[in-house]
Amino acid sequence: MTNKVWVYIDQFKGAPNPASWEALGLAKTIAAPMNSGVTAVVLGSGMDAVVQKAFANGADSVMVCDDATLTDYRVEPYAAVFTKMVSEGKPEIVFGATSTRGRDIFSASAADLNTGVIVDATEVVSQDGALVATRPVYAGKLLSKVVCKERRPQMILLRPRAFPAPVETVGKSGEVIKVAAVLDENSIVTKVAEYIVEEGQVSVDSAAVIVSGGRGVNGPEGFEPISKLAAVLGGAVGASRAAVDAGWIPYVHQVGQTGKVVSPDLYIAVGISGAVQHQAGMRTAKVIVAINKDAEAPIFNLAKYGVVGDLFQIVPALTEEFKKRLGK
């Protein structure tokens, strides 16, 4: 049996995007008053563990396409089977996590299905038979409320870390619906040659803790103390545009309007003045700490805790302090 509310589970090489479970949590609360369960959609190859995880996170049934053509993420085979599943299963609502893949698949399938996509939702409420989503626009300076009133399904991607993750119940299970792939390898024009991945790095996208460096770190070697602090805290290394443009650190680390938008529990801004474009990428962090030698830096208007001083003294001292406290 398929349900009225579906959740697309984003995964990369078998590792689920944790924001997918947040979507599953929201889906449960939206589905309950509709007297519906929640169907999780899993696409990939070797997906048994992901399917189990979906049940553990609250899925009532799982629809899975487990196929060799889905080993590497490519929009053509993923969107093709997703479109087919949705057009046949006719859900009212499909949730997912905002990610590079989520945007691809949802927008491509929405075009196939002649419906709309809402992306980066930070709040979703049911109102007059449709879901009203709140989402930041204009780099987070404004909020908009948007709705897909008439067309179905309503396809909504949630901003990572904007919704609580459900508590896992290990050992839960339910109906698994297997679906065959739509495209065969010969009809897929995109071929993946390889991946270039920075080893051992935590990505800023879903990190709970981010330590970011800016102009004040003074050079590529200035990111060493920052990386050490991030490592002790199990967090990711972020950067301001100034540091990226100076070539001190690759672009994947950039937080801000022309970089990533992040929402960690803890954001430590080191040597970052906090221009409005940087704020656009991190202002929704739960706790913001600023370390800067300039007491007038705008970042202090946003921060909860601030240290006015030399980052090259404060950051290593903080790293040592957390090593002691966290037993590392």
Add this chain to the structure above:
Amino acid sequence: MNIVACVKQTPDSAAKLQVENNHVSWGDSPLIVNPWDEYAVEESLLLREKFGGKSVAISMGPESAMEALKTCLAVGCDETYLISDPVLKGSDVSSTAYTLAKAIGKIGDVDLALFGRQAIDGDTGLTSSQVARYLGWTLLTYVIKIVEIDPVAKTIKVERMMEEGRQVCTAKLPAVVSVVKGINEPRYPSFMGIRKAAKATIPVWKAADLGLEPSKVGAAGAAVTWMDIYPLPVKETKVEIIQGSSPEEIAAKLADKIMAEKVI
């Protein structure tokens, strides 16, 4: 090789925005080419310089968007077209994508349609993928490097930036490609370019010129509607400055505060 860069005119990223009756305004702040789209325009110029053909910039928007296209001419685009019609007002992602796909079709013989990854006003980042779908072309998003193009075999190799790292893939042309920062360094307009652009007359395409179905464009064709737009509620944060006689003391006090927040 013919390349189309799709650009949007947006308020400047530093503009102070005001909202009144669900209408956003930005005072004296200038309107600019969406910063992400500058990378798309630059890439179209680089590819034209390498392979020949033409670089065409198109924009959908009000008459004022002509200025964004003049900027594209000033940096070196060969042709520009403005898609502007009162019936397009109220377009969402799907009606915009439908309109742009029709415009790209009208230009004809296009190998590559380039987009910035998203526009800094609506911030959806969905339009390029829908354009690809409407055209039936290959879609490659978040491209940080075009590694190679074979204009004869009609193949392309790119590096895509995903959350986990770069995905290197090959695909077939024609393709819709959305680009991210880092792919190139957009050039500044030359003096000659600015003069040329100032004198240029930019053709305007109306809905009828593109053969658009009225039910699919503007507010009528929009799947997603904006009910409300308002400024971000001001978060009252007063920073607590941590002080101490040594870095170690400051670090210990700050660590206390952070631990008490239960965020680690």
